[in-house]
Amino acid sequence: MIQIKNIHKYFRTKEKVLHALQGINLTIEAGKVFGIIGRSGAGKSTLIRMINLLERPDEGEVIIDGTDITKLSDGELRRLRQQIGMVFQHFNLLNSRTVLDNVIYPMRIAGVDKATRKARALELLKLVGLEDHIHKYPRQLSGGQKQRVGIARALTMDPKILLCDEATSALDPETTQSVLALLNEINRTLGITIVLITHSMDVIRNICDQVAVIDGGKIVEQGEVVEVFLHPQHDTTLALLSESGVDADGWKLFVHDIQGDVIRLTYHGQAAAEPLLSQISQELGLSLSIFQGAVGKIKDTPFGQLVIVVNYPEGKSIEETQQKMQTFFKEKNVDVEVLQA
Numbered sequence: 001m002i003q004i005k006n007i008h009k010y011f012r013t014k015e016k017v018l019h020a021l022q023g024i025n026l027t028i029e030a031g032k033v034f035g036i037i038g039r040s041g042a043g044k045s046t047l048i049r050m051i052n053l054l055e056r057p058d059e060g061e062v063i064i065d066g067t068d069i070t071k072l073s074d075g076e077l078r079r080l081r082q083q084i085g086m087v088f089q090h091f092n093l094l095n096s097r098t099v100l101d102n103v104i105y106p107m108r109i110a111g112v113d114k115a116t117r118k119a120r121a122l123e124l125l126k127l128v129g130l131e132d133h134i135h136k137y138p139r140q141l142s143g144g145q146k147q148r149v150g151i152a153r154a155l156t157m158d159p160k161i162l163l164c165d166e167a168t169s170a171l172d173p174e175t176t177q178s179v180l181a182l183l184n185e186i187n188r189t190l191g192i193t194i195v196l197i198t199h200s201m202d203v204i205r206n207i208c209d210q211v212a213v214i215d216g217g218k219i220v221e222q223g224e225v226v227e228v229f230l231h232p233q234h235d236t237t238l239a240l241l242s243e244s245g246v247d248a249d250g251w252k253l254f255v256h257d258i259q260g261d262v263i264r265l266t267y268h269g270q271a272a273a274e275p276l277l278s279q280i281s282q283e284l285g286l287s288l289s290i291f292q293g294a295v296g297k298i299k300d301t302p303f304g305q306l307v308i309v310v311n312y313p314e315g316k317s318i319e320e321t322q323q324k325m326q327t328f329f330k331e332k333n334v335d336v337e338v339l340q341a
């Protein structure tokens with residue numbers, strides 16, 4: 001487990017002092033994929049680099065499996081860093097060395113014997129799907145292939161933690177998907193904790209279990225990805241979601257044409273597979289129209305979010321029908337918000 005406790009970081013330049021991280025607290029459970037999202041300059045890189053102390057905090061603690069790593073000696077820190085792999089946005093490969101040599105390199109520095117390091121490199125290059133490219137040089141590879149080399153290299157010392165610093169930002173959408181799928185597989189099969197930073201909600205939605213939203217050096221929202229996606233609280237989260245096409249307020253465009261109650265239904269898991277709308281409309285004689293909808297997957301969880309307009313049948317108590325509708329959705333674990341009545 002990684003615990004970041006009340007971290008502060010200041011950058012001092014000639015002109016000013018910048019308070020880049022302002023009291024960050026995070027708990028990252030072992031074996032999870034944890035995403036940190038924020039805009040440019042929010043403090044993401046500074047924060048992720050605290051986890052292997054490439055950046056040192058001015059205040060606060062970074063505790064990994066019970067040890068405050070800010071208190072380690074240089075030798076202890078060197079050993080700890082071997083357990084923390086890192087993947088970079090621009091791959092950071094050695095251009096004059098082959099793919100195989102790039103992966104062997106960190107093991108050579110760590111003093112692993114020749115036969116072991118070659119066998120391990122070949123095994124990892126197979127894992128990332130590059131067994132046919134081992135004698136090529138980085139310039140002969142696509143962006144996605146270069147990142148796969150970066151990932152293989154990060155895994156050489158059997159790390160417990162993999163830090164991904166904007167690992168897919170330089171890649172096109174299709175290649176991004178395949179690299180994220182690889183990271184997902186590594187997390188699942190090897191049980192490695194992954195911490196990634198990104199400015200893309202799609203990356204978070206695809207592979208993260210938990211997310212923290214950082215803005216101006218502070219965490220403004222954090223939680224399970226499903227919760228943060230479906231019930232965002234902070235303006236920054238809403239803005240980031242809206243930029244990635246999840247616009248919770250689109251229905252307002254039609255507000256003047258709407259007659260009836262406007263209701264947002266949010267559901268995930270089992271409820272996504274049930275014909276809830278036809279069931280409730282038949283049971284209570286409701287007239288329902290869908291004004292806005294999003295259905296999809298958040299990591300492995302199917303979800304749906306619908307904005308519907310409800311008109312109640314004549315001759316029955318509206319309050320009673322509303323009550324029955326609320327009870328029905330509650331029993332099905334569907335969250336109901338009345339947006340306009």
Ligand SMILES: Nc1ncnc2c1ncn2[C@@H]1O[C@H](COP(=O)(O)OP(=O)(O)OP(=O)(O)O)[C@@H](O)[C@H]1O
Binds near residue numbers: 039044
């Ligand atoms: N070594 C440094 N010296 C001075 N200021 C720095 C230094 N490193 C980062 N900063 C400043 O700290 C703030 C946070 O930077 P950081 O790189 O962590 O943000 P980020 O969210 O990763 O941004 P990006 O997405 O653009 O990489 C920024 O205002 C940045 O200019």
